[in-house]
Amino acid sequence: MVELRAEPEGRGWRHYGSRAVVYALLALITVVMLYPFYYMGINSVRSLDQYYAGHGFSLASWRNLFHTLPIGRQLLNSTIITLSAIAIILAVSTTGGYAFAVLRYRASRLVFVAIVAAMMVPIQSIIAPEFVNLAHWGFINHRYGAILVYAALGAPFATFLMTVYFQRIPVDVVEAALIDGLGYGRIFFRIMLPLAVPAMATIAVLQFIFVWDDLLVGLLFLQNPDVRPITVGLATIPSQHLLDIPLLMAGSLISALPAVIVYLLFQRYLMSGLTMGISK
């Protein structure tokens, strides 16, 4: 069925004129947001001389980059650290959220408040004792040290999110399963976990970007270049390379790319994670 709608009066050229102004403004902001990526791209495919000249193309800077930093190894470190931290965060937040929402016990409310309160602990505030503790346990310069710190940093918010999520699942679901003879462990694995997949996706995407992009934890707890993630490797590039702009831009581009790809593929999970807790 075709519905014909007359334009209200006064929506003539003035209406389309204001639309054009809006689009022009949005186009301007688009340029401001995307220019850095263009700048990285165009300058990474120039040699240093071509960069100063402002024209020409060459892959020399990319070749240089692979000689300057152990790129492959550091990308692998980033991947291992990020995915392991996400796995731990998902494991502890789903089990914890299930317990806080469904298996409430005496003092579970108090424990929940303590976990949520840990959200307010910035890593910078605890960086000195954390470093001393990890050094004491021999966790410095091992990927698992950084993985555990990232997991701890991500766990409180993830647990909060999972608790809220499981609370929304009707009690009848659990009761019906109990009547069917399922134990609490099976209820978790067979019923709760499958229902929680969207929330887990949100947590995974948020944490992927946070851990992949972070500098401080890797900088302090992973001091050996062979175990460092790419973001840390790029930030601590030897100072004699700091004036080699094309090299830096190539490094920036390759270190940013995985997180950008994850963003482009899963952005709706990221956006829902951001507004979760405020919009109902």
Place this chain on the structure above:
Amino acid sequence: MHCPRAARDPSTAAETLKSDGRRPSPQEAASCGWTGRGGLPRDPLAVRRRRAGIVFTLPVVTLVGILLLYPIAQTVYHSFTVWDGITSHWVGTATYSQLFAKPEFVQVLENNALLVLSIPVAIAFPLGVAFLIQSKLRGWRFFRSVFFLPTAVSWVVIAYVGIRFFADDGILQHLLNGVGLGFWHPNMLSNERSALIAVMITFVWSMFGTNLIIFLAGMATVDQELYDAARVDGAGSFTVLTKITIPLLRRFIQFAFIVTLIAAFTALFSLIFVMTSGGPGYGTTTLEFFIYEQAFQTGDFGLASTAGVILFLAVAAVGLMQLRFFKGED
């Protein structure tokens, strides 16, 4: 108190009670985890549930307890000590007065206060743009994706491009040359105050998408009929924005404020590390960067802990405001 094994094993509870010859008092029963009436387990399920509950919370409690809660307690303790990471001795509250007596620390607090001034800007821009693209503007998803993109990019990368933007021979200078202002060389990273402004501009740029998403989510909750009614009554865009949109979005604006403030205080380490190293002088040293410097460049872990407590208190105060949003409106 001694708890008979039966307390934890409902299947044998009744027998143990008989052989024991007495019923435990309610207090005893409660401390043994017997929550049922008369000291008997309410039902086997309740005991199983409780046990499963403890097992399922154990991983997150262990992880967060050892790596976040224990260290923050250590930070609070060591904030009153002189500590080099190996030996520490108790000084008391004098460490705080020493910290505040340092002129560079006063400048650090001033830098944080100046960062707060960038927040209204970081909110106003995306609020205005969200207002423009709310009304199902064709292609708004595309714009939203583009504007949110910086959120996915590391501060390290943003900082390297930022240096190229603000440097004396950088992009900004080229723009100035292009519009005939080439005689003016702001060279922003070379001066304490302008370097901080450069950090603030970069911050506002990267927060744009985040706050835009928050406001778009907020505008989706506003009843479209309100707008239509206002239009029928002859209200202009500006009136609609100030009289309808902003009041209805109050909650979202507060939320954006808190998110932006916490980011300003705790998320700029990498940007500052790469772009300015806290300089020139202490020009761009914020509280979080100061803590890092004290601990790992000066080796003063005690002072770093003292400053760490200040940062924690600031974030916790803002975080408590945030709890209101998690609990819902009012």
